[in-house]
Amino acid sequence: xxxxxxxxxxxxxxxxxxxxxxxxxxxxxxxxxxxxxxxxxxxxxxxxxxxxxxxxxxxxxxxxxxxxxxxxxxxxxxxxxxxxxxxxxxxxxxxxxxxxxxxxxxxxxxxxxxxxxxxxxxxxxxxxxxxxxxxxxxxxxxxxxxxxxxxxxxxxxxxxxxxxxxxxxxxxxxxxxxxxxxxxxxxxxxxxxxxxxxxxxxxxxxxxxxxxxxxxxxxxxxxxxxxxxxxxxxxxxxxxxxxxxxxxxxxxxxxxxxxxxxxxxxxxxxxxxxxxxxxxxxxxxxxxxxxxxxxxxxxxxxxxxxxxxxxxxxxxxxxxxxxxxxxxxxxxxxxxxxxxxxxxxxxxxxxxxxxxxxxx
Ligand SMILES: C=CC1=C(C)c2cc3[nH]c(cc4nc(cc5[nH]c(cc1n2)c(C)c5CCC(=O)O)C(CCC(=O)O)=C4C)c(C)c3C=C
Ligand SMILES: [Fe+2]
Ligand SMILES: [Fe+2]
Numbered sequence: 001x002x003x004x005x006x007x008x009x010x011x012x013x014x015x016x017x018x019x020x021x022x023x024x025x026x027x028x029x030x031x032x033x034x035x036x037x038x039x040x041x042x043x044x045x046x047x048x049x050x051x052x053x054x055x056x057x058x059x060x061x062x063x064x065x066x067x068x069x070x071x072x073x074x075x076x077x078x079x080x081x082x083x084x085x086x087x088x089x090x091x092x093x094x095x096x097x098x099x100x101x102x103x104x105x106x107x108x109x110x111x112x113x114x115x116x117x118x119x120x121x122x123x124x125x126x127x128x129x130x131x132x133x134x135x136x137x138x139x140x141x142x143x144x145x146x147x148x149x150x151x152x153x154x155x156x157x158x159x160x161x162x163x164x165x166x167x168x169x170x171x172x173x174x175x176x177x178x179x180x181x182x183x184x185x186x187x188x189x190x191x192x193x194x195x196x197x198x199x200x201x202x203x204x205x206x207x208x209x210x211x212x213x214x215x216x217x218x219x220x221x222x223x224x225x226x227x228x229x230x231x232x233x234x235x236x237x238x239x240x241x242x243x244x245x246x247x248x249x250x251x252x253x254x255x256x257x258x259x260x261x262x263x264x265x266x267x268x269x270x271x272x273x274x275x276x277x278x279x280x281x282x283x284x285x286x287x288x289x290x291x292x293x294x295x296x297x298x299x300x301x302x303x304x305x306x307x308x309x310x311x312x313x314x315x316x317x318x319x320x321x322x323x324x325x326x327x328x329x330x331x332x333x334x335x336x337x338x339x340x341x342x343x344x345x346x347x348x349x350x351x352x353x354x355x356x357x358x359x360x
Pocket of ligand 3: 199208209223227229
């Protein structure tokens, strides 16, 4: 009987908050052509002469402000989630965490599952919305690793869960006490940004995304796989569950890198604008992240807060991420079971079950 394995894949983080380890992590991350999609020679120059020398010490300093006793927040929370999901799926799935960049590496995690006899893999990229630079790259690398040996295993990927009711309910459960506790007068949904070029390149019609003001206002056949449209879909789902009035919430995009245009509006532009509009108590949710990390704790809860207060705001609170909240653990288990049910109920799976055993 096939043994089933579940790979939870997140982005990755440095091994230590020091310039050397951060430089190694950034080199692997930003050498990925799905992240920095320019000519390889240009990427090499940009990386070695601009990004790595200047960004590594700066980012190392930022990491030091959020580092936990047990390590980087992204890793600590992802490990806790993996342990909780592993317990819930014990006897059904062998569960491992892998990082697209850094450790635990994808090859090591796959090797550990194979050593336990796993021949049937489910991959769950831990990003609610799909982007070529996050889930796209994670899946591509997972397929590459899994297809290395001659006996290529069965692989199933859990689709993006940006509008899944269980994901939205779990984030709502985490957010509600924070929003009411601080009596927030506005909720900002701040998503990780991507270059606009990536949005255009992943538009199969070549003419929908970013072509008009309201192109992400609803998910349609034309933009179903558009990262920005999926972010807006998540924000609408959360705002409606939280009972927010239309003027009581907005969307922005953070963490941009480089000089090319990224998806707008930018979080560091929106924060002072909200303060100028009279918003005093701001709750910020970062629903592109399922674990707290540098981008939520340092960029939003520390730097974003300073910026908002300096612009006239009175309070800014980051809604914690899902981390290993029980409702999120339930959601992950549900996503895995639903993906298995969808696969095993397909006509192809039924035919495979009924086919006579292989000879030879
Ligand atoms: C949520 C999904 C993510 C997308 C999409 C994404 C795209 C993307 N990111 C960069 C550059 C950087 N991102 C960095 C950190 C980082 N990014 C994500 C997630 C997505 N990135 C996470 C979860 C993290 C946090 C990692 C952690 O250790 O806590 C960084 C490193 C930190 C820094 O120096 O600021 C960079 C750089 C690009 C260029 C990009 C799309 C093209
Ligand atoms: Fe990023
Ligand atoms: Fe789009």
